[in-house]
Amino acid sequence: MNTRDKIILLGDNLIRKRGYNAFSFSDISKELNIKNASIHYYFPTKTALVIAIIQKHLILLEKFKEKVSEKDSVQKIIKFLSVYSITKSEGRISILGSLSNDYFTFTAEVQTELKILTNNTLNWLTDTLKEGRQQGFFHYDMEDRKKALIIITNILGAEQLSRVTDNYDFHKIKEAIINDLIK
Template sequence: MSTREMIIALADELIRERGYNAFSYHDLSRVLGIKTASIHYHFPKKSDLGIAVVQDQLAKIQALKQQLAEKSPLEKLEGFLSIYSKIKKENKVCLVGSLATDLHSVDEVVGEELKKLSKLILDWVTEILTEGKKKKVFRYSEDPRTKAMLIITSMLASVQLTRLTKQGDFSVIKNAIVKDLKP
């Protein structure tokens, strides 16, 4: 892994653990054992790093979407839900959820990238639901975009709330989403 990739990975971790505004280049340099000048070489401003973190997540989501392109709607949905399962397993929060709380205090360019990521996720889940309903694999009464919003927000919230409840609530919610869609 290159220095640039290590900086992005650690920044992603810190954003999910502490929030965007709660870490500095000094924190990164201390953990990575590099000088802050090295971080500034790759990311002159913190907003440059924020953009890179969001774009990295965007690329991962696009890769997963491509990987699942030929799968059934249910397999695609399960692939999407696996993102949150991984986040939950790592005891983290969703990058979108973490950055959304800082939206009014981050540079506008970071916010714009976050909106692109959110749109990609929402559009993808909407496509999965539309395809699933068309193929009679899913049943739901809401508009596909509305149902996608319900699923995404349920997963986002469940990852955060189950950090507090310390119960099996995450799995219950995830399974309920899938069960609720079955005809």
């Protein structure tokens, strides 16, 4: 892994463990044993770094969509929610959960990138729910996008709240989301 990729990976981990406003280039330089100037060579600003991190997550989302494309809708949702479970088990929260908290502190450029990632996630979730409902797997009485918004806000909220309550609460909420869809 090259230095640029290491910086992105560490910045991503710091955002998802501490939050965007709770880390600095100094934290990265200490961890990687490099000078701040080395980070600035690749990312002149923290804004440039967070944009690269969001773009990495856009690529990861596309890979995820490809990986689950042949699965049925129930399996797609289970895999989708499992991504959040894995992140949670590693002591982090999702990039959407972390960055949405700091949305109003970002430049317009970062806000735009975050909106793209959020919309791509919501559009995939909406399409998957619609597909599952048409196939008779999912049962709910509202618009597909509204259900997608409810699911994503529940899982993002569960990430945050379970930091304070019991981590098992996160898993209870995840199971409730799935059970609610297939009731």
